[in-house]
Amino acid sequence: MTIPYAEVIGDPIAHSKSPLIHGFWLDRLGLAGSYSKTHVLAADLPDFLARRRADPDWRGCNVTLPHKQAVIALLDRLDPLAARIGAVNTIVPEDGALVGYNTDAAGFLEPLAGPLAERHLLRTARIFGTGGAARAIAHGLAGQGFAIILIGRDTAAASALAAELDTETHVAPLDHFAEALEFDWGESGDRLDLVVNATSLGMTGKPPLPVHLSHLPPGAIVYDAVYAPLETPLLAEARAAGHPVVDGLAMLIGQARLAFRHFFGTEAPADAGADDALRLILTR
Template identity: 65%
Template sequence: MTAYAEVIGDPIAQSKSPVIHGFWLEKLGIAADYRRAHVKADDLADYLAARHADPAWRGCNVTMPHKQAVIPLLDRLDPLAARIGAVNTIVREQGALIGYNTDAPGFLEPLQPLLAQTHYFRMARVLGTGGAARAIIAALADAGLVIVLAGRNVEKARALLDELDPGGEHHVAPLDHFADATDFAFDDREGCLDLVVNASALGMTGQPPLPFDLSHAPPGSVFYDIVTSPLETGFLKAARDSGFVTIDGLSMLIGQADHAFRRFFGAVPPRGEADAELRARLLA
């Protein structure tokens, strides 16, 4: 009996999770598998019932469009997943199906060296109010950042902030506010942390580009794009060409997989220098 975990979604062929987990299993010499499973919405309950009864199954990652739909089918939610209102990792623990959200810590992972520093002020301009934004908003709020959330619908943006961090002093803006140049004179940003995060699908292959004029970014800003195809979006390229530090979508993808892998297989994945080899495999 070979232990296995898998990723579920509809569609699922595009998922990079099998490459990531397979690489770590190979490196650690663990005799287990990580697979894809195409699961449609109407089949979610049957899928979980069948896997729950399979002793070889260690759990699954959950991708779109099931991150919220699986919640009523689980026995319990981790507090962070309950707060975010989305599950991307399901693990069987002591006979119960437990839902976790590893997107939030995965998003923060490449930012940890910055977050470990002391700042006078921390602000993040987050672009997008879709499902991916939920984990990002919660993570940034917990890390002590003031958030400016931009979306096509500012009422939706305000509702998200009020739901995910009701005590925070955050702000909203229409997405097109950032499309045109500004002559705003930023104050002295030395000792501050400024992030600009694309939490939307804009810029992804087959999607329109993300409209963002770099004049809205304070000096020293860090640009972070969760899109993985293409890896260097127009948003990141423009920022890098202008001298800003950039973080690509593979950073979050690998970071969230790390947390899931530990729960599935009870082992710490090889990171550090191994990340470069993993990235090369993902981009091959």
């Protein structure tokens, strides 16, 4: 007897925590199904998708680096949000067609549901990075009414992304944020400020993100997409300074929750007990 299965593909792929997440949810719900990781080289993508397309037990795959853009040409259609972002992280077979989705944007927003449900006179996000994660985050926040400051070493890439966004945008060089800022922010007032690290800086083996905390508005939520380590230097400094923080596991779990629905046709467990147990597994 065969069971439905999904997987995550990438190069490299050994580091992926996605099988732990989906496997935990499958066990928790008592569903027949499996989720694994598969090493796929760029040259093998066409053959891989052709084989999976013909497999009736295959429910789809998540896509990680470096394939999020390369798979687009091999799909039959894209969800509108994935088309706007220009990257796919979830592929699902639907009525014989392969459809590309991007769950990164919604996954990023999931842990911000509380603040986003409130009304604000002004919403501003400072996003560090111009790669695939930054693209998804910027498009997601633009849809939530944020004015966005895109920050990166490559200001040309930041400007190109800014031109795609239907919101107020600004571009700034990364090195500007390394030095102390002489500025009186005053009271936070009726506003929502986010500071987001969408780069690999702060990841294990990488230098920290070079941002001086004087650049953070009072009460700004500091959100780091890096999850190894879970407490990056940016989050440790921000937490010590009294800022609310969101770690990278929140986005990882959020985007996986949406993909799980696509793959297995049901909602992943969302109760506090399940989330706590899952985080314990992911941080062992």
